[in-house]
Amino acid sequence: MIDLHVHTWRCRHAVGTVAEYVATAAERGIDTIALTDHLPLSPELVARDPEVARYAMPADELPEYVDEVIAARESARAMGGPEVLLGIEADVYPGNEEFVRALLSEHPFDVVLGSVHFVDGWAFDDPDRREGYASWDVRALWERYFGDLVSAARSGLADVIGHADLVKKFGYVPEGDLMPLFREVADAFAQAGVAVEVNTAGLRKPCAELYPSAPFLVALNRAGVPVTIGSDAHAPVEVGSAYEEARDALRDAGYRSLVVFRSRQAEEVPL
Numbered sequence: 008m009i010d011l012h013v014h015t016w017r018c019r020h021a022v023g024t025v026a027e028y029v030a031t032a033a034e035r036g037i038d039t040i041a042l043t044d045h046l047p048l049s050p051e052l053v054a055r056d057p058e059v060a061r062y063a064m065p066a067d068e069l070p071e072y073v074d075e076v077i078a079a080r081e082s083a084r085a086m087g088g089p090e091v092l093l094g095i096e097a098d099v100y101p102g103n104e105e106f107v108r109a110l111l112s113e114h115p116f117d118v119v120l121g122s123v124h125f126v127d128g129w130a131f132d133d134p135d136r137r138e139g140y141a142s143w144d145v146r147a148l149w150e151r152y153f154g155d156l157v158s159a160a161r162s163g164l165a166d167v168i169g170h171a172d173l174v175k176k177f178g179y180v181p182e183g184d185l186m187p188l189f190r191e192v193a194d195a196f197a198q199a200g201v202a203v204e205v206n207t208a209g210l211r212k213p214c215a216e217l218y219p220s221a222p223f224l225v226a227l228n229r230a231g232v233p234v235t236i237g238s239d240a241h242a243p244v245e246v247g248s249a250y251e252e253a254r255d256a257l258r259d260a261g262y263r264s265l266v267v268f269r270s271r272q273a274e275e276v277p278l
């Protein structure tokens with residue numbers, strides 16, 4: 008059992024310390040856990056809208072976070088606990104790539120999740136910002152979101168694309184056949200050499216389904232895109248949540264293995 012996506016108190020909208028996450032992972036029989044707090048946001052984004060500071064750890068805490076996870080890895084190893092990976096979830100959006108690249112180059116990450124939470128600076132997944140949907144045609148928003156997500160994949164910054172259809176979070180889904188879009192995105196991911204995660208947080212949100220959806224997973228499998236699993240826990244109690252649902256959805260989509268990343272190299276593990 009693996010969980011490659013969890014957040015600590017450090018990002019200011021989650022709770023729990025690194026040690027608490029590792030202890031819960033040990034209790035639940037998780038073999039490998041990656042801490043993946045939100046990479047600090049760019050100063051430009053924060054200057055534009057100071058409220059976004061609550062979405063990520065402050066810029067000066069990144070070295071401390073890294074040291075803490077590395078220390079937790081060593082103590083878990085000494086105690087025969089779970090494998091602890093140093094991960095990060097980076098916001099990769101147009102114009103932000105060089106900022107992210109510079110921060111990533113400073114630390115020995117095992118795994119980088121690349122996510123899109125902003126469209127033109129709008130945090131479309133924040134329940135407090137839902138009014139923003141009123142100014143978008145849903146299909147246009149989806150096309151824009153997936154366009155930015157494909158750019159994130161092509162940036163080469165990320166090993167794994169986070170919650171690949173996050174744009175459905177509040178149930179805004181375009182009418183009609185979405186398979187052509189999913190196929191196009193899946194092919195682009197395959198070409199870019201990124202994996203995706205099955206993120207179980209979607210089950211806890213208004214959309215009430217996994218990210219990505221079942222048809223999207225089928226398209227990803229057909230395109231040969233590798234997968235991993237993450238709970239996107241924002242509290243230790245959520246570690247490993249809905250793992251069986253994720254595993255079953257992957258099997259239904261035709262997957263037979265997962266990947267984990269160590270020193271940013273993919274390694275296969277059985278599903």
Ligand SMILES: [Zn+2]
Binds near residue numbers: 018062
């Ligand atoms: Zn978060």
Ligand SMILES: [Zn+2]
Binds near residue numbers: 096122124169170
């Ligand atoms: Zn995220």
